[in-house]
Amino acid sequence: MVNYAGKTSGMAIPLLSALNGNPILRRVSFFWLGLYPALGVRALIIFLFESKKGVSMKNKYFLTLIASVITLLWLSQGIMAAKGIYVPLFTYKTGPFAGSGIPSGNGMADYLTMLNERDGGIGGVPLIIEECETGYNTKKGVECYEKVKGKNPAIINPWSTGITLQLIPKTPVDKIPVLTMGYGLSAAAVGSVFPWVFNYPSTYWNQASAIIKYIGYQEGGMSNLKGKKIGFIFLDGGYGKEPIPLFEELSKELGYEFFKIPVAFKESQNQSSHWLKVRKEKPDYMIMWGWGVMNPTAIKEATRIKFNMDKFVGVWWAGSEDDARPAGKAAKGYKAATFHGIGQDFPAIQDILKYVVDRGKSQVKDRSRVGETLYMRGVFNSVLIAESIRKAQEKYGKRVINGEEMRWGLENINLTSARMAEIGLPGYTNPIKGTCDDHANNGPIFIQQWNGTGWERVSGWIHSMDRVRPMLEKAAADYKTKNNIPNRTIPCS
């Protein structure tokens, strides 16, 4: 309660917090407290709009009324405060990446709302779900973080690598865990250096090595990669550049030729020159690390130069329906990595439709879009949150848990196949078991292929190469020395 009032009206804290103790006193004081600022606001309005004729009596009353209403509403904010586990969700339903942000944000919110509607929360404690709009903008993301951090959030989901980088140094100080599901800093998988950051189910480096492995299988063995040419088209930024060291290292070892085509964010929608270069280079395979509008543009351009779509593999963020659909039938054969099932057949998704969508509590406009790739990825994020809260409640009791307890829950998460079936998502993903040291679970991926109208799974689980983990550890150690990070003091288990 004290926090709520304080957060939005910093200057008024001492006064308001003193009043917040007694509900009746508070209401009464609000009236009197409200009166004086209201008179002040009115005086200011009159002063500003004062003309030579002066303000008529009627207008004066009207202005007083408006001023009072504004002031009273402002002061009454302290009243709203609910009890429950506070889960802020950072979304980007506006801005250049909104196309991807809307379905994933909806999936996240809907699964948690379903738990509230169906089970009354987790362990009998309701979840307070609040969205904060970042627009994929780092500055707004930091503002969101500052806004929510005082309300005892259990977890932060930044949903942007840029925002994640700002938050990584702050979280140990504020004791709030960060879950960057399948994005963010790969090195954060090393729990001994980054105890507060989790990137289940896998890192970009794990994924990149698995994609190379998949290409190797296609060619009939890793040794056949020798002399092949693999192109890498990527969004020119922290996100796109991340897997490059791994690809380059593997190219030395496996003997494939590797070339890079950066696509600046501004050129996302105009890639004809980039693909002209692809045509000139004649690669055997193309790998894409794209996001937002870059993906459909790249797929369209690839079909235009008649690139063999069977040999075009996207990152898991380039594998949504919206990416392939604009190119339609022509994109048939395009492949993308992913790590979870899609579709409405899961019992949990049926529950979402029943308890959330049909009751009008979802922001999804079109019922048929529930269960699409990015929606299900949002659900995945929320499943991890929910299961970690459950785990934490097992240890600390069925009550509101704080960031520190949640951190323990995330580190000890155990999402087995049986457990997935229990929560209504049988066979949804590969089991996830957290450990103190490995915060990414080193998860395997599989490849899905576009059949012209939808995605089909075309491979089994592909595990990443063993050599990735030492590279992650080296990167984490590097980060640790560069930034003077102290040794982990939080005990394991």
Next chain:
Amino acid sequence: MFYREAGQFKTTYIADQELFPVKQDRWGLLIIIGFSFVVIPVVANDYWLQAILIPFLIFSLAALGLNLLTGYAGQLSLGTGGFMAVGAYSCYKLITIFPNTNVIVLILLSGFVAAGFGLIFGIPSLRIKGFYLAVATLAAQFFFEWLFARVGWFYNYNDSGAIEVPVRKVFDIAVTGPIATTEARYIVVLSIVTTLALIATNIVRGRIGRAWMAIRDMDIAAELIGIRPLYTKLIAFGISSYYAGVAGALYVFTYLGAAEVEVFDINISFEILFMVIIGGLGSISGAFFGSAFIVLIPILITNLPLILGIPINAATVEHFNFMIVGALIVLFLIFEPHGLAKIWSIMREKLRVWPFPY
């Protein structure tokens, strides 16, 4: 009644040349500064300091820099984001090279690097004017974005491609890095911004400022009375870039804590230009008003439904935000093209005659 300068006689030239000749202005400003230094850090909470006041001050500084160039010297520039990036990255490199030097000194020094590049990109201003110059400064923006994204040396070859702010202490109090308290950071930002704003106020009323205004109002006439255009314009670019560079360094080191070059994209240049236009071209206080408008109004609109307890989803609020801020900008430009600083001066005039308007 209260705000009347009648009876304040100046008996010496020094008194006549004071920075703020009206007593009420002087006291008012001192009270505001005192309040910001003493009361705010004590009563404001983290959200106010970190999410509202620190960015407000930093953007005020950047807008102030651009206002010197665009508002006083009349040279339109769209390269502010680029010069801020130069400040931030050079501060990062300086801090890597001199780990034991006082970080505030390094932040102030990094402004000089930005100033140097400002001078180079200011050279075309002798030949081209107006919109054409804006396009030329745009080159600075794109060049620096490209440079800092591509050359690994600038970000110490970090895998993430981002610069991370280490912990640095001044008098044993951490002022940068994650463990620095928001109060400490706020005080650092406030001190730097106040000092630089006072210096700017002095510059614009002195010889340099008058030369800038002469160039702005009519460059041929200015040349005829003996003002050297190249020298004057380059000084404007240099000083303006210095302010932008310091603002960039503060933005990363005291506000963001880690940054990729994307935070200094073209949008930030436009935002700062809007601040200058809305705040009032050619006015120091205008930079603060403009920054308050652009930084605070969106935050206010985002928080308003929450404060009033209206259930509305975050994305809708964001859409409203764009619409309302956009409409406000247009309305301001229609009804008060001289910016918020003009409104303030009208209010001041009214206050002087209150309560007996003629």
